[in-house]
Amino acid sequence: EKGTKERYAKTYKGQPLKKPRYLGAIKPAWFFRSANQTIEPQLERIYIEEIDKTIQKINNNKQ
Template sequence: MGSLNMMMDRMPDIESDCLYSAARILREAARSSFILKMPTASHQSDKYSDTLADAVRYSRRHGTAVTVHTLGTRAKTSGTYRARFFEGGTRKRYQRRYRGRPLEHKRYLGYIKPVNFFMSAVTSASAQAMSEMEKILQEHIKNIQRMTETT
C-alpha cells in the first residue's frame, strides 16, 4: 500500500519527465530534419540573433501535453518566425503597387515551396519518443519499488 501512495504522490513529476523527454527527442529530430533538408538553417545571419533551426521548440506542460512546434520565438531580434514559411510554404505572390502607384500589370514575385521537415521528423521519431517515455516510466516504477522494499 505504501508503494501505491508513493506512486500517486510522484505521478505529476513522473509524467513531466516522460513528456519532456519525448518532446526533446521530437525537437532534436525536427531540427536535424530541418538542417538536412535546408542546410542553411543552421547558419547564423547578420540580421538575426539566432538560426532558423532554433525555431523548433517545445512549450511548457499544459495538463498532460507538451507541444513541439516550429513557430519560433517572438523576441525582437529573432528570425525564427521564418521557419513556418518553409514548413508549410507560401501562396503565389504578386506585386500590385510600385512606389505607391498601382501597376498596369501585376508582377509575379514567386512563392516558397513547402519543405515539410517537421511532419516527416515527427512521424519518424514518434516511435522512439514513445519507447523513451516507457523506459522512463519503468525506471521510476523500479525506483519506487526499491524505496518501499528498503523501508
C-alpha cells in the first residue's frame, strides 16, 4: 500500500508521470508462459526478433 501511493505521488511539474505507450504494447515472453501456453521455439524466436526491432526503432527515435 505505502509503496504504491509513493509511486503514484511522483509527478513531474505537477503532472503525473506517464508510462511510455510502447511498454504496454510489448508483452514479454514470460507473460505468455505464465498463461500456461507453450510457445514453439520458432515462434518465440520470431517474437523476440520483433521486440528487438521495436526497441531499435524506439532508440532511433530518441536520437
